[in-house]
Amino acid sequence: LTVDGSFALGGAVSAILISNGMNPFITLIFSFLAGSLAGLATGILNTKLQIPGILAGILSMIALYSINIRVMGGRPNIPLLGMATSLTIIQNILSLSKVMSDLLVGFVFSLFIVFIMYWFFRTEIGCAIRATGNNEKMIRALGVDTNIMKIIGLMISNALVSLSGGLVTQSQGYADVGMGTGTIVVGLASVIIGEVIFGNRFNFLYKLSSIVMGSIIYRIIIAIVLQLGLKATDLKLLTAIIVAIALSVPVLNKKATKILNPKRKG
DSSP, X not given: OXXXXXXXXXXXXXXXXXXXXXXXXXXHHHHHHHHHHHHHHHHHHHHTSOOOHHHHHHHHHHHHHHHHHHHTTTOSEEEOTTOOOHHHHHHHHHXXXXXXXXXXXXXXXXXXXXXXXXXXXXXXXXXXXXXXXXXXXXXXXXXXXXXXXXXXXXXXXXXXXXXXXXXXXXXXXXXXXXXXXXXXXXXXHHHHHHHHHHOSOSOHHHHHHHHHHHHHHHHHHHHHHHHTTXXXXXXXXXXXXXXXXXXXXXXXXXXXXXXXXXXXXX
């Protein structure tokens, strides 16, 4: 649950640095680092202080609300009107529309992150992190400090979420303390939709790509529904319904398989 706070943290860091004259591309590095610190805090609460994972995430999320306001100088939001961002720079250089520049930047960053993660999770540390998630007892028996692996995993995940917050801030032209609300649900929806549609098969690169495609499909669904007349205030309800449906699909498939192919007795 830390991601609800680290997303806004990345946006706040990027916005305040841009407003103080820093290069918008460099601000994304600081957003990434700020998110990793948020993940580190959650990891320490969970592993060193033995606070349950969900509660540790909630505590970090609550703390980050106040931290984000402090980062933004006591203001709940920071506008970037008239200021250069990474997207406006690319838009001007390539003479693209705002929509096309946003799509291009999103595609390039997604492609870069997917391949970096694919490389990292094939290293010794990356494999240890994956093994910790799959079978913690087994990897601990092999001498791996699973607490360290959890902390590294939380740092990487929150750093990437914070980086996304910085990019979204530069895209929409402002940072807001509440912009991260519901990020965890959107992330879950993207992962679940990707797994349901593309399946959990082939190699790790395929799985990472399916998550990206799941997030794209989720946004397409939201856009279609808004075009059909749904109010923006109903989006969270729609997201909850989408996640519930996506989670229930595997269960319904199993039940349908049992009904269509009942086991023969004797």
